[in-house]
Amino acid sequence: MQATSTRFKQNAREALDDPQLQQALTKMKAGFVERRARARADLPEFDALRDQARDIKNHTIEHLDLYLERFEANVTANGGHVHWARNAAEARERIQEICRSVGARTVTKGKSMISEEIALNDALEEDGLEVVETDLGEYIIQLRREAPSHIIAPAIHVLKEQVADDFRLHHVQFDKARPLNEPRELISEARQVLRRKYLESDVGITGANFLIAETGTSVIVTNEGNGDLTQTLPKIHVVIASLEKVVPTLDDAAAILRVLARSATGQEFTAYTTFSTGPRREGDPDGPEAYHVILLDNGRSAMLGTEFQDMLRCIRCGACMNHCPVYGAVGGHAYGWVYPGPMGAVLTPSFIGVDQGGQLPNASTFCGRCESVCPMHIPLPKMMRHYRAREYEQGLAPPATRFGLDIWGFVATKPRLYRLATRLAVGLLGRLGRARGRLAKLPLADGWTRHRDLPAPEGRTFQDRWDAMGGAR
Amino acid sequence: MSGARDQIMGQVRRALGRAEGTDDARARDAVDARLKEPPRGLIPARVRGREAEELGRLFMEKALAANCTCATVDSLEAVPDAIAEYLASENLPATVRTGDHPDLAAIPFDRRPVLTVSRGPSDGGDAVSLSTAFVGAAETGTLALVSGPGTPTTLNFLPETEIVLLRRSRIVGPYEDIWTHLRARNAEAGSMPRAVNLITGPSRTGDIEQKIELGAHGPLRLHILILDDL
Ligand code: SF4
Numbered sequence: 001m002q003a004t005s006t007r008f009k010q011n012a013r014e015a016l017d018d019p020q021l022q023q024a025l026t027k028m029k030a031g032f033v034e035r036r037a038r039a040r041a042d043l044p045e046f047d048a049l050r051d052q053a054r055d056i057k058n059h060t061i062e063h064l065d066l067y068l069e070r071f072e073a074n075v076t077a078n079g080g081h082v083h084w085a086r087n088a089a090e091a092r093e094r095i096q097e098i099c100r101s102v103g104a105r106t107v108t109k110g111k112s113m114i115s116e117e118i119a120l121n122d123a124l125e126e127d128g129l130e131v132v133e134t135d136l137g138e139y140i141i142q143l144r145r146e147a148p149s150h151i152i153a154p155a156i157h158v159l160k161e162q163v164a165d166d167f168r169l170h171h172v173q174f175d176k177a178r179p180l181n182e183p184r185e186l187i188s189e190a191r192q193v194l195r196r197k198y199l200e201s202d203v204g205i206t207g208a209n210f211l212i213a214e215t216g217t218s219v220i221v222t223n224e225g226n227g228d229l230t231q232t233l234p235k236i237h238v239v240i241a242s243l244e245k246v247v248p249t250l251d252d253a254a255a256i257l258r259v260l261a262r263s264a265t266g267q268e269f270t271a272y273t274t275f276s277t278g279p280r281r282e283g284d285p286d287g288p289e290a291y292h293v294i295l296l297d298n299g300r301s302a303m304l305g306t307e308f309q310d311m312l313r314c315i316r317c318g319a320c321m322n323h324c325p326v327y328g329a330v331g332g333h334a335y336g337w338v339y340p341g342p343m344g345a346v347l348t349p350s351f352i353g354v355d356q357g358g359q360l361p362n363a364s365t366f367c368g369r370c371e372s373v374c375p376m377h378i379p380l381p382k383m384m385r386h387y388r389a390r391e392y393e394q395g396l397a398p399p400a401t402r403f404g405l406d407i408w409g410f411v412a413t414k415p416r417l418y419r420l421a422t423r424l425a426v427g428l429l430g431r432l433g434r435a436r437g438r439l440a441k442l443p444l445a446d447g448w449t450r451h452r453d454l455p456a457p458e459g460r461t462f463q464d465r466w467d468a469m470g471g472a473r
Numbered sequence: 474m475s476g477a478r479d480q481i482m483g484q485v486r487r488a489l490g491r492a493e494g495t496d497d498a499r500a501r502d503a504v505d506a507r508l509k510e511p512p513r514g515l516i517p518a519r520v521r522g523r524e525a526e527e528l529g530r531l532f533m534e535k536a537l538a539a540n541c542t543c544a545t546v547d548s549l550e551a552v553p554d555a556i557a558e559y560l561a562s563e564n565l566p567a568t569v570r571t572g573d574h575p576d577l578a579a580i581p582f583d584r585r586p587v588l589t590v591s592r593g594p595s596d597g598g599d600a601v602s603l604s605t606a607f608v609g610a611a612e613t614g615t616l617a618l619v620s621g622p623g624t625p626t627t628l629n630f631l632p633e634t635e636i637v638l639l640r641r642s643r644i645v646g647p648y649e650d651i652w653t654h655l656r657a658r659n660a661e662a663g664s665m666p667r668a669v670n671l672i673t674g675p676s677r678t679g680d681i682e683q684k685i686e687l688g689a690h691g692p693l694r695l696h697i698l699i700l701d702d703l
């Protein structure tokens with residue numbers, strides 16, 4: 001997928017002016033936040049489990065080479081194949097080779113963000129394959145030729161009326177006058193259409209939420225059961241997973257699963273959590289005949305040992321974006337690449353470079369909610385600050401920002417001047433906003449005031465108040 | 474391709490300070506120890522040190538909360554009647570696709586001739602399936618089913634109605650106890666089953682405007698028959 005992250009500002013402006021998107025985002029926000037809060041309240045150990053989950057991943061990352069070795073050995077011992085891929089192109093080639101080797105015509109896919117990351121569908125379609133996304137949300141956006149706008153709810157930006165229009169356009173086999181007003185009707189129709197695809201498919205491709213070193217197992221978590229049909233029915237099951245998905249043991253996977261669903265959808269547990277180990281055994285009446293795992297690096301190993309290493313703990317639950325005021329205002333597409341929200345603001349520059357994704361770490365108010373809800377305690381704001389610094393150092397920040405920061409830097413390093421300037425500004429703003437306590441418009445701050453008010457300062461500067469309180473005691 | 478592996482591993486090792494030739498015995502020992510005797514994590518109080526009766530009650534409560542229905546039977550002989558009644562109450566056809574796991578094979582279906590029973594994996598044409606659970610975890614009302622000659626995986630996903638038989642003696646508390654049973658099974662079988670399905674309620678989706686609807690791709694109904702064998 002062609003990244004448009006450098007155009008974040010413009011993307012965001014368009015998103016704010018899109019009434020349908022704004023309607024969809026309003027529906028989204030309350031749901032996720034409330035459900036997570038309820039799930040957390042129902043499990044007194046939730047916060048202790050988060051600490052434990054963080055520790056498990058830290059231990060794993062510190063021994064990543066050794067656990068990957070064991071994972072590989074155990075996949076092979078169970079009759080599966082592991083393919084290592086340094087980058088997106090290598091991963092695509094391995095999968096294309098596998099599909100060609102069996103003369104595949106139809107490929108079904110479970111939801112996988114990594115498949116988006118490596119732009120797999122385009123590559124397979126170029127090979128003449130029919131590629132069918134089976135997760136309902138992914139299927140909807142595939143029909144619309146759009147990218148996912150949320151990592152666990154890819155079609156969250158689409159209203160049901162739009163889905164109905166898409167279905168009428170693409171499912172020409174059905175009566176034109178059929179009712180498609182209710183979600184139930186849309187889901188039944190999708191179920192019927194996709195059933196055929198599962199049964200016809202030659203290769204099933206899924207992602208993995210975890211890889212288990214102890215047993216050589218890949219794990220997928222779904223609510224629909226689409227991933228299971230995708231991987232059970234075709235002759236070949238291909239798993240595409242990145243290095244950091246590995247955990248040591250079944251117990252470690254269970255421990256992290258306890259915080260995953262609760263953080264993601266607010267469920268206690270997802271409907272289907274499936275542990276796959278190798279191909280069909282002798283005597284098994286069903287299941288794939290071959291099992292392949294593509295182990296993708298694509299920028300992960302380069303994060304090891306840097307200030308971004310903690311990001312490798314991410315379990316892609318989406319809690320950070322569900323609670324992010326910026327994501328809530330502009331949605332996922334504005335971020336311009338595969339991973340939106342706070343996690344995307346860190347991953348995008350890591351994977352496609354600061355020049356491409358360096359704008360995203362600016363899409364934050366540093367309110368800290370992402371870090372406070374992250375089940376893996378990832379210090380997202382701190383990492384975004386690192387990237388802001390890099391962006392500035394590399395001279396990639398836009399001229400206006402540089403000019404502003406340079407002035408601020410000049411003033412802030414001269415205490416007397418700083419006091420005078422802030423006192424003047426605060427006094428002025430305070431007078432301007434006296435009536436409502438808020439400012440609806442402000443020269444030079446149009447970007448802020450266009451879609452929300454700026455709270456007016458009340459009276460004096462921090463430094464003046466500090467002095468009045470007796471200063472540094 | 475081995476080039477890719479070596480390069481990735483090399484970069485990981487360097488970043489972790491374990492470049493070629495450094496002594497990584499301590500790290501290896503830590504990894505071996507964890508894999509050999511997996512440490513048990515924090516077990517939630519709701520299932521810590523509970524008696525079988527309490528676990529049975531919690532299992533049902535959680536399964537119902539996950540949109541399952543439950544019934545109890547006191548013997549395998551009672552299963553055909555229980556299934557026939559359930560299917561009639563839901564207005565479903567009296568046909569069942571099942572496997573030949575010993576428990577499933579021992580059910581005397583001939584006592585209830587109105588039920589049409591066939592055996593083997595599903596090809597998508599079956600309305601109702603009957604499987605048997607490996608264990609059930611009370612923590613969240615979760616069934617664990619394993620693939621094998623007598624327990625086809627397709628029965629868990631293709632039919633619109635799934636019935637699962639669960640022995641009360643196999644209801645455990647936390648997920649970790651599923652692994653205890655699984656590791657014992659694996660030691661005997663020599664390897665993991667191809668698939669272990671942890672199932673908590675019927676299939677669902679919230680992909681259309683976040684409204685939860687059941688029966689997305691997998692079963693619309695999940696009915697659990699708890700066999701009182703304690
Ligand atoms: S950064 Fe944390 S909250 Fe965000 S997706 Fe990853 S694990 Fe979830």
